[in-house]
Amino acid sequence: MSTPLDQRPATAPAPRAAHGEGNRFSRLLKQRELPVIVALVALVAYTSANNPAFLSPQGTKDLLLNATIIVILAAGQAMVIITRNVDLSVGSVLGLVAFGTGTVFSIAPEVPIPLVFLGGMLFGALLGAVNGALVTFAKVPALVITLGTLYIFRGLNNAWAGGTQYFAGDRPAEFGALSVDTVLGIPVITVLALVVVVAVAVFMGGTRPGRDLYAIGSDPDAARLFGIPVARRTLTVFIANGALAGLAGVLYTSRFNAVGATTGAGLELDVVAAAVVGGVAIFGGSGTILGAAIGAVLLNTITSSLTALQVDKFWQQAIVGVLILAAILIDRLAGLRRAKHLREKEGRHV
Template identity: 50%
Template sequence: MSTTTTRVEESRRRALSGGKRLVALVGRVRELGLIVVLLAIVALVGLQTPRFLTPGNFEQILLSIAILAIVAVGETMVILTRNVDLSVGSTVGMTAFVCADVLKNHPQTPVILIVLLGCALGAVLGAVNGLIVALGRVPAIVATLGTLYLYRGLDSYIAGGTQVSAYDVPDSFLSLATTHILGVPALIVFAAAIALIFAYLLRATRTGRELYALGSNPEAARLAGLRAERLIFLTFLLCGLLSGFAGVLWGARFATVDSGAATGLELQVIAAVVVGGVNIFGGSGTILGAMLGAIVLGTIDNALTLLKLSQFWLQAIDGAAILAAVTLDALITRWLQRRLRSGRQR
């Protein structure tokens, strides 16, 4: 290898390494910005209504976003691969009703089996999405928009206009949402544990690194030998599994479940993920960022309630947050591309 070629290769490696550091730095700045925004909201609302600053209210905020946060972990992995799952709300709703209905008709069923049933059903629904997108090569936004309505329709068919109420299910099922672990509500513990596990897997495992590589540059990833279809299928499968688990918790928390359960959850999940700095164009973002996004949106929701403002503002805020985050991601992506190109030319 000639000296000139060696220098070119070294220059490329330096540019690539610098690019990765730059992307990581931008991500940390986004997360730090979210923390600043969160603290500003807490301070402003706290001045208006001191009840907002009580430990009980902070616990209520975390409880309100715990189920959303679990689904957001799965959505994050899907979006990292330049895809999106719009069917998560329908998956949560179907698993919530099916699991509650099974307990209604078979109240002696162990709760652990109900949890496994919910996870299995969610995984199957996620696998259907994965097959359509990964093997069928159907754009994810089209495929999951279709399954959003398909799963909701199946849920309505199964429910047949009925609902399951709190008195129809055993207390052992409801305790999933009411019990405490070391003084912390179980829902918060479940969400935190899942976030930590998947954050570690994305950061420390080969598969996690491959997801980032696939999202950053799909063509280069394929040329490097990554099995893109398998990775995409895996993310949809895991997203479905986590949505299924969230569905079980939804049934336990809200007790009364019908075919309309979790309607609109997909908008809240996507808002939390993209506001949290997970690039809608794939390749960058963290579980921590998605959790911060969920907490910020949950805090805004709680503040609207305490300030006695219309909850219709929440949907407007979610929509505006998605538009702002996607626009910011597009600007950041273009800036990074320019910096990387200029680095390669040096």
């Protein structure tokens, strides 16, 4: 005959399992990316309900293509912002690399495409190194440095390009096909962007240098005390961000019909907005690459959705502005709430 003691082990695990499921659900609700994903799904559902062509095969392909460049730029920008910095020159870097790519193809049409990608990334990395060196060694705030290099790089592009433009017909057909061909219905350049996001996300979350970037953004002085090479890590981040901007510049040349002196102008604000809307704290120390990528997709989808719904362009810009302010305020409130919770927890242990 069974006794109460015999039955206890069989019934004890149930509450623990339920408690574990509750904890997992609670953690899911606290994910910074969740509100962005919900907003994206709701936006797509509402737009497709009012305009069935929005999610047609061609419409979906256009959505992915339009987001691709910003997704790559947002991944790099997120790394910089996490370290409590910002890079406002990425649009100008993209413009220089894009025009440089067009120039290379005009001079040497038979140049191997992989070599063009490598050259574009190295060019971008060099420009990123200029930003990183000025920030780390001159110890001037990144906002000031990159605002200056934004205009310097743009001026160099204007002087280089002048009135010259390179069009789709000036590049090899196989290079332009990167934005036309698909893999399982996904454009090739979008697949490349996804690979970039996954690689950067793994670096940030799964390696010591990546985790160091979060420590630097949370408290640079404390990071130094723990032996983290703050200057070297910061310089590396700017170089990596420049390389990704260079990659985006090469893909821009494949994606769009023309590149010239104004290519990439104004993109820097969209990139910062994508990272912030995606949950990357503007004050550094928190956020994910995945969140920044989703934020980029959301902002591009908003523009496409409002265009499909025939909403005035002014309201498109206003809505993006509201989203940025809301993301910053929510992040600030969440930070204050976490600080209050930590103080209360420390008080209970005193």
